[in-house]
Amino acid sequence: MPTVNTGGIIMEHGVFINDMAQAGYLKVDYSRFKDIEKIENNSSTIDELNLEGDEISSLKAVGVNLYDNSLVGKFLIYGTNVYTSRPRIAGVEIIPLKEALLLYPDIKAKYYFKAVDREQDEVTRTAYKKEQNGYFIRVKKNVVVDIPIHTALFMHKENSVMCIHNIVVLEEGAQLHLITGCTSGCTLKEGLHIAVSEHFVGKGAKLTNTMIHNWGSDFVVRPKTATIVEDDGTFVSNYYSVKPPKNIQTNPFTHLKGKNASAKYMTVLASLPNTYSDIGGTVLMTGENSGAELVARAVNHGGTVNQTGLLIGAAKGVRAHVDCSGLMLSTEGVIEAIPGLRAMHPDARMSHEAAIGKIDTGEVNYLQSKGLEEMQAIALIVRGFLDIGIEEEGFEPELQKAIQQISELSGHGEE
Amino acid sequence: MLSISDLHVSVENKEILKGVNLHIPKNEVHALFGPNGSGKSVLLSTIMGFPEYKILQGKIMFKGEDINQLSIDERVKLGIAISEQRPPTISGVKLRSLIELLASERKDDAFIEDMVERFNMAKFLNRNINDGLSGGEIKKSELFLAMVARPAFLVLDEPDSGVDPEHLKKIGAMINEIIQQGNQGKISCDPLAKNSGLIATHSAAILNYIHTDKAHVMLNGQIRCSGNPGVMMEQIRLNGYKYCIRCQQLIQEE
Numbered sequence A: 001m002p003t004v005n006t007g008g009i010i011m012e013h014g015v016f017i018n019d020m021a022q023a024g025y026l027k028v029d030y031s032r033f034k035d036i037e038k039i040e041n042n043s044s045t046i047d048e049l050n051l052e053g054d055e056i057s058s059l060k061a062v063g064v065n066l067y068d069n070s071l072v073g074k075f076l077i078y079g080t081n082v083y084t085s086r087p088r089i090a091g092v093e094i095i096p097l098k099e100a101l102l103l104y105p106d107i108k109a110k111y112y113f114k115a116v117d118r119e120q121d122e123v124t125r126t127a128y129k130k131e132q133n134g135y136f137i138r139v140k141k142n143v144v145v146d147i148p149i150h151t152a153l154f155m156h157k158e159n160s161v162m163c164i165h166n167i168v169v170l171e172e173g174a175q176l177h178l179i180t181g182c183t184s185g186c187t188l189k190e191g192l193h194i195a196v197s198e199h200f201v202g203k204g205a206k207l208t209n210t211m212i213h214n215w216g217s218d219f220v221v222r223p224k225t226a227t228i229v230e231d232d233g234t235f236v237s238n239y240y241s242v243k244p245p246k247n248i249q250t251n252p253f254t255h256l257k258g259k260n261a262s263a264k265y266m267t268v269l270a271s272l273p274n275t276y277s278d279i280g281g282t283v284l285m286t287g288e289n290s291g292a293e294l295v296a297r298a299v300n301h302g303g304t305v306n307q308t309g310l311l312i313g314a315a316k317g318v319r320a321h322v323d324c325s326g327l328m329l330s331t332e333g334v335i336e337a338i339p340g341l342r343a344m345h346p347d348a349r350m351s352h353e354a355a356i357g358k359i360d361t362g363e364v365n366y367l368q369s370k371g372l373e374e375m376q377a378i379a380l381i382v383r384g385f386l387d388i389g390i391e392e393e394g395f396e397p398e399l400q401k402a403i404q405q406i407s408e409l410s411g412h413g414e415e
Numbered sequence B: 001m002l003s004i005s006d007l008h009v010s011v012e013n014k015e016i017l018k019g020v021n022l023h024i025p026k027n028e029v030h031a032l033f034g035p036n037g038s039g040k041s042v043l044l045s046t047i048m049g050f051p052e053y054k055i056l057q058g059k060i061m062f063k064g065e066d067i068n069q070l071s072i073d074e075r076v077k078l079g080i081a082i083s084e085q086r087p088p089t090i091s092g093v094k095l096r097s098l099i100e101l102l103a104s105e106r107k108d109d110a111f112i113e114d115m116v117e118r119f120n121m122a123k124f125l126n127r128n129i130n131d132g133l134s135g136g137e138i139k140k141s142e143l144f145l146a147m148v149a150r151p152a153f154l155v156l157d158e159p160d161s162g163v164d165p166e167h168l169k170k171i172g173a174m175i176n177e178i179i180q181q182g183n184q185g186k187i188s189c190d191p192l193a194k195n196s197g198l199i200a201t202h203s204a205a206i207l208n209y210i211h212t213d214k215a216h217v218m219l220n221g222q223i224r225c226s227g228n229p230g231v232m233m234e235q236i237r238l239n240g241y242k243y244c245i246r247c248q249q250l251i252q253e254e
Ligand SMILES: Nc1ncnc2c1ncn2[C@@H]1O[C@H](COP(=O)(O)OP(=O)(O)OP(=O)(O)O)[C@@H](O)[C@H]1O
Pocket: B011, B012, B016, B034, B035, B036, B037, B038, B039, B040, B041, B042, B043, B052, B085
């Protein structure tokens, strides 16, 4: 069978296969799952935690400040230890999932592997078999939490394997902005991170989930996320990759089950040499008049990026738009944008756009003529490209700086 | 200040400027007239150093230095600023972001704030650069950026085209501000000192607001005659640009 090399993409049997996928990049070494570390069932308080200064900064760079004495509580998994600061406002719970399962036996029937299919793949099967810990967050009916809750997953041991299972429940009319930072600090190189996250957005509730990743250069990351949204509910998912791992594959799934439910995904990432980022998003719309929007931006400094999005319109009056754009800043690397639409109802209104290009030299020259140096001009244009209007209110200044640095990365990786 | 000799420039492999000679002394602002397509914008863009304009021959001297090889930002540092006729849209980049970056470089916040207020620029700061701006608004934005640069030499490409009479007055005030301001923050002791500039225009109207010391007419890639701006504009209005060719023939015959 002849293969055609089309700029890093191998075409075989009429199907495009990314050459890195071909080379086995997409495969996780499942034998490593035996090394999954058992996360403790109970938690200590954040006061009992002793972090080094650079670990505190690493957490801040992924949006998490453990020490702002917030009323709404915190949650941290640090290696195999769990630390929490319990919310001091009524109607908000943040506890380890293991503890929640003992405390509220009905969680198992209502939420546990009820959004994510445990038989989906090796990762979900493993998370199920290992009964891993994570956070359980619940916001009671009509409680509006107006300060973001910070949760963090911190891997601090070289070559470790972390497996997490999180559940977030927003009851009817509740509102929450959850900021989750996942990081391997600033010195670690290698590890495997897998996570199952299940979100339940009740009637008229609104969940904003901002996820920030900052990984070592040889990490493999496999998040499995699914969200179910009831009538008039809203789910906003923001994803920033401040520093990509060697290999990440994720395709967060949202089911807009209720009438007028809506979902918005916004994804911003920079790819470095020798990294592979397959960041997707799938929204199934079975609720009447539900709506979905997916906006993805990738800046390529020499790695491989797959931007996939699939919106499935399967009810009356649904509307959907997907926009995947990439900026090639390096002669190396690949960006592949696959904005997908699937209409399963004659009333579905769906559209997509995708644009990939290099930076416009005319724009760079123009900004230079106004007094910027070339690198500054490029950074400003990239920053504009990545600015997709994610609501940054409540972000730590360190996080804002880290986001800004995504556009200032030059064409080389670390070291 | 600026001295151009025998300048030949090509764009897209086509020679557009065919031997331009131009001398603008210190403390002088000159006007550049000429029909559409004669090469005015090409000349101004070449002075700024935009790389699509290739110098085939000739020299551009600025402050006694040959600047042919200098990059755009090096020319800005030397004190040249341009207000373009048709600047590009920079989607996603707010004017504010650019201004803030320039302000932090130059530690010039107070001055910039002052100018934002004086020239009523606040409402443009949150717009993307040139994105969806009206013709007149683009001119204002361009002049404002030139003002922030505090240039010693101001290059203006049709700052007045498409501007209504009321705004023309404001545009004129902005240009005068740039010309009069002590360049790059330095105040001169000479009471008559001002910055220099070159203004391409088709209309006499702007010249009512800005004093120009001399005018030049460009025809087909060359400067064919020079003289008093008011007189020359009047001649062009009455006799067209060809009057300039006749003048030159007369001069040559003498
Ligand atoms: N980027 C370019 N590519 C191709 N041709 C160009 C380019 N820029 C300028 N030209 C050509 O060079 C010639 C001079 O153009 P220029 O813009 O300098 O004219 P101008 O004198 O400024 O005219 P106007 O009064 O209409 O602004 C024109 O024939 C124009 O088409």
